[in-house]
Amino acid sequence: xxxxxxxxxxxxxxxxxxxxxxxxxxxxxxxxxxxxxxxxxxxxxxxxxxxxxxxxxxxxxxxxxxxxxxxxxxxxxxxxxxxxxxxxxxxxxxxxxxxxxxxxxxxxxxxxxxxxxxxxxxxxxxxxxxxxxxxxxxxxxxxxxxxxxxxxxxxxxxxxxxxxxxxxxxxxxxxxxxxxxxxxxxxxxxxxxxxxxxxxxxxxxxxxxxxxxxxxxxxxxxxxxxxxxxxxxxxxxxxxxxxxxxxxxxxxxxxxxxxxxxxxxxxxxxxxxxxxxxxxxxxxxxxxxxxxxxxxxxxxxxxxxxxxxxxxxxxxxxxxxxxxxxxxxxxxxxxxxxxxxxxxxxxxxxxxxxxxxxxxxxxxxxxxxxxxxxxxxxxxxxxxxxxxx
Numbered sequence: 001x002x003x004x005x006x007x008x009x010x011x012x013x014x015x016x017x018x019x020x021x022x023x024x025x026x027x028x029x030x031x032x033x034x035x036x037x038x039x040x041x042x043x044x045x046x047x048x049x050x051x052x053x054x055x056x057x058x059x060x061x062x063x064x065x066x067x068x069x070x071x072x073x074x075x076x077x078x079x080x081x082x083x084x085x086x087x088x089x090x091x092x093x094x095x096x097x098x099x100x101x102x103x104x105x106x107x108x109x110x111x112x113x114x115x116x117x118x119x120x121x122x123x124x125x126x127x128x129x130x131x132x133x134x135x136x137x138x139x140x141x142x143x144x145x146x147x148x149x150x151x152x153x154x155x156x157x158x159x160x161x162x163x164x165x166x167x168x169x170x171x172x173x174x175x176x177x178x179x180x181x182x183x184x185x186x187x188x189x190x191x192x193x194x195x196x197x198x199x200x201x202x203x204x205x206x207x208x209x210x211x212x213x214x215x216x217x218x219x220x221x222x223x224x225x226x227x228x229x230x231x232x233x234x235x236x237x238x239x240x241x242x243x244x245x246x247x248x249x250x251x252x253x254x255x256x257x258x259x260x261x262x263x264x265x266x267x268x269x270x271x272x273x274x275x276x277x278x279x280x281x282x283x284x285x286x287x288x289x290x291x292x293x294x295x296x297x298x299x300x301x302x303x304x305x306x307x308x309x310x311x312x313x314x315x316x317x318x319x320x321x322x323x324x325x326x327x328x329x330x331x332x333x334x335x336x337x338x339x340x341x342x343x344x345x346x347x348x349x350x351x352x353x354x355x356x357x358x359x360x361x362x363x364x365x366x367x368x369x370x371x372x373x374x375x376x377x378x379x380x381x382x383x384x385x386x387x388x389x
Contacts (some may be wrong), residue, residue, distance in 0.1 A: 320337070
């Protein structure tokens with residue numbers, strides 16, 4: 001059949017894109033379940049706006065900046081765009097959860113435009129795209145990062161770190177040298193969100209192989225998805241074990257974050273590993289999450305959803321793991337991590353700082369006490385419930 005490969009790979013790309021879009025409600029449900037009830041509508045609104053605005057910015061500006069054009073001979077160029085578009089909002093999703101409960105929607109929306117149209121596309125340009133750094137000492141095209149442990153997860157997390165440093169913690173989170181525990185409001189939503197993300201990751205990583213129209217490519221896609229799932233399983237298991245050893249309790253939020261940490265870590269090299277390496281990578285990733293969450297709290301870096309522990313720590317670990325478990329020079333991985341870290345953090349910090357001077361990100365104490373739902377959206381998710389402060 002004429003153009004069989006073109007048609008199959010176009011369908012594969014569109015299907016993978018659809019799986020990745022499942023991560024939009026995944027992030028929304030996860031974050032909605034982890035914040036207090038008085039901030040749920042605001043979180044859902046932010047996640048919806050991120051998908052719409054970041055995607056539009058990528059359509060109008062970002063895609064061409066990243067790839068230097070729309071040409072694609074292997075499958076439909078429209079499918080190629082949609083697949084890449086599905087990724088762009090994830091960088092801001094990572095950030096939005098970490099600054100929730102004290103951040104206003106308008107300045108975050110402005111940052112979303114810049115992240116989706118400029119910052120993230122430039123990171124893609126350096127790595128997967130047309131590479132304006134080619135031939136310079138900053139060229140990081142030798143880094144292997146299949147679906148974005150560094151390109152997506154670390155980029156979003158470096159932006160989150162910059163935002164937290166500018167915006168600060170939630171009121172009352174750190175008092176008199178103590179950390180006030182703010183429990184999740186809806187555990188079923190957290191579980192639903194995490195598993196939607198987990199399912200979406202199969203398109204995230206599997207689709208990044210790029211083709212399924214030959215026996216060899218089909219095997220690579222299947223191996224990639226298998227390794228992705230394995231790392232998530234290992235991350236969940238070790239997080240549960242460590243939490244039980246330390247506290248004699250099974251904390252489902254930490255178990256799920258352990259799974260997500262494993263999924264982030266495997267994203268850089270799921271196509272290159274044997275079937276056993278992802279177990280080790282996932283185990284280390286899950287353990288890193290368990291120990292990183294309290295570390296960030298001790299540093300008074302307030303991250304309500306644990307995004308830095310999941311996406312920054314394991315974005316770095318996953319990229320390094322490729323140099324350990326695959327035949328890729330470690331120096332390439334380290335260089336890629338360093339260049340993206342400096343660019344993503346510095347550029348995000350500058351943009352966030354300027355926006356904050358014009359339109360402050362941080363809600364007032366009274367607004368935080370009342371809840372972002374009322375003051376930002378005028379619509380509460382649970383109006384019949386008595387809200388805790």
